[in-house]
Amino acid sequence: MKRKNTGLAMLVLAAVFMTAACSPTGVNSKTGNSGSTAAEGASSGGTHYDLTLGTAASTGTYYVVGAAIANEVNTKNPNLTVVAQTTNGGVENVNLCMSGEMDLGMTNADAAYWSSHGGGSGFYEIYAEPGNVKGVMRLYESQGHMITTANSGIETYEDLRGKTVCLGPPSSTIPAMSIAILEAYGINTDSDIKAVYYSIDEGLEKLTDGVIDATFFVASAPASGLTSASATSDLKFVDAGEEILKQVVEKYPYYTAATTKEGAYPNMNSVNTLKIYTEIIASGDVPEEAVYQFVKGALEGQPDYVDAHVACQEINAETAASAAAKLHPGAARYYRELGLVD
Numbered sequence: 001m002k003r004k005n006t007g008l009a010m011l012v013l014a015a016v017f018m019t020a021a022c023s024p025t026g027v028n029s030k031t032g033n034s035g036s037t038a039a040e041g042a043s044s045g046g047t048h049y050d051l052t053l054g055t056a057a058s059t060g061t062y063y064v065v066g067a068a069i070a071n072e073v074n075t076k077n078p079n080l081t082v083v084a085q086t087t088n089g090g091v092e093n094v095n096l097c098m099s100g101e102m103d104l105g106m107t108n109a110d111a112a113y114w115s116s117h118g119g120g121s122g123f124y125e126i127y128a129e130p131g132n133v134k135g136v137m138r139l140y141e142s143q144g145h146m147i148t149t150a151n152s153g154i155e156t157y158e159d160l161r162g163k164t165v166c167l168g169p170p171s172s173t174i175p176a177m178s179i180a181i182l183e184a185y186g187i188n189t190d191s192d193i194k195a196v197y198y199s200i201d202e203g204l205e206k207l208t209d210g211v212i213d214a215t216f217f218v219a220s221a222p223a224s225g226l227t228s229a230s231a232t233s234d235l236k237f238v239d240a241g242e243e244i245l246k247q248v249v250e251k252y253p254y255y256t257a258a259t260t261k262e263g264a265y266p267n268m269n270s271v272n273t274l275k276i277y278t279e280i281i282a283s284g285d286v287p288e289e290a291v292y293q294f295v296k297g298a299l300e301g302q303p304d305y306v307d308a309h310v311a312c313q314e315i316n317a318e319t320a321a322s323a324a325a326k327l328h329p330g331a332a333r334y335y336r337e338l339g340l341v342d
Helices: 006-020 061-076 090-099 109-117 122-127 174-184 200-208 224-232 242-251 288-300 310-314 329-337
Strands: 028-031 047-054 080-085 104-108 133-149 164-166 194-196 214-219 235-237 256-259 272-283
Touching: 047 061, 047 090, 047 288, 061 080, 061 104, 061 133, 061 272, 061 288, 061 310, 080 288, 090 104, 090 109, 090 133, 090 272, 104 109, 104 133, 109 122, 109 133, 109 174, 109 272, 122 174, 133 174, 133 200, 133 288, 133 310, 133 329, 164 200, 174 214, 174 242, 174 272, 200 214, 200 224, 224 235, 242 256, 242 272, 288 329
Parallel strands: 047 080, 047 104, 164 194, 164 214
Antiparallel strands: 028 047, 104 272, 133 214, 133 235, 133 272, 256 272
């Protein structure tokens, strides 16, 4: 990026420190009953692992998908108990996993990559050094959505100059994408717009109430909050120019240029945007066997939760093995058995 967003980085870190004290702590393993009969995908007896899986707000795609995966793993494997935990989103999940406060977490590929490999700058300057974060599985694609009211006069990101714009929820990876597009337009998010940070639902509410001019979020389409808002308010997407998106993708290859999903929101227009994969990462301290059994249960049980959300249809072993973060030994072991990694 063209400049460091130190203020946002501090906001993210502050949110992490505030929430860490009330978040679950690490792996809690105990010895299982030696005579127990294990379900498919689990060993008989052995060590039982209690795992926390950080998601996001309970109304979002992260939580729906994460809860479906957790339920499937719990049903099929008596040696695992996975609890889908609501959080403030992907950046918080990464930081909690990195500190050992959370075992597993859902995030987007950008935060997964930088937190594991290091070298981050700009929005991700807090990940300049590699953290104790490992890749578990890549899940599904999510799209960026910049939304405004139909009568706002805003047609492209360039028109956002001088406006009050929600760049995404705090403590999430979402603002990174909106900032990347705006900066490709030469828009300084500290001085050229009034930047605010709200949850997906709150951003939509403040937009329809006329408090802000536009709001941005990243999610697998259709997102339930936007489905509801677009049914009662006249909303539209803001278009990003194809050449602008090409510049962003060249700089940040974990993004892909796309158009908004056809038919996801019948009352809204189709525009150019970016998409990125959502992934599950883990603390490097989670035992290999726990992650191996989690991945095995999540992938082999996918047909049982495929209808939980449309995003679940995209979950498969080939995609899962291409996680952006360095693979956790337990995940790598499972993918190696399938011949998907060396």
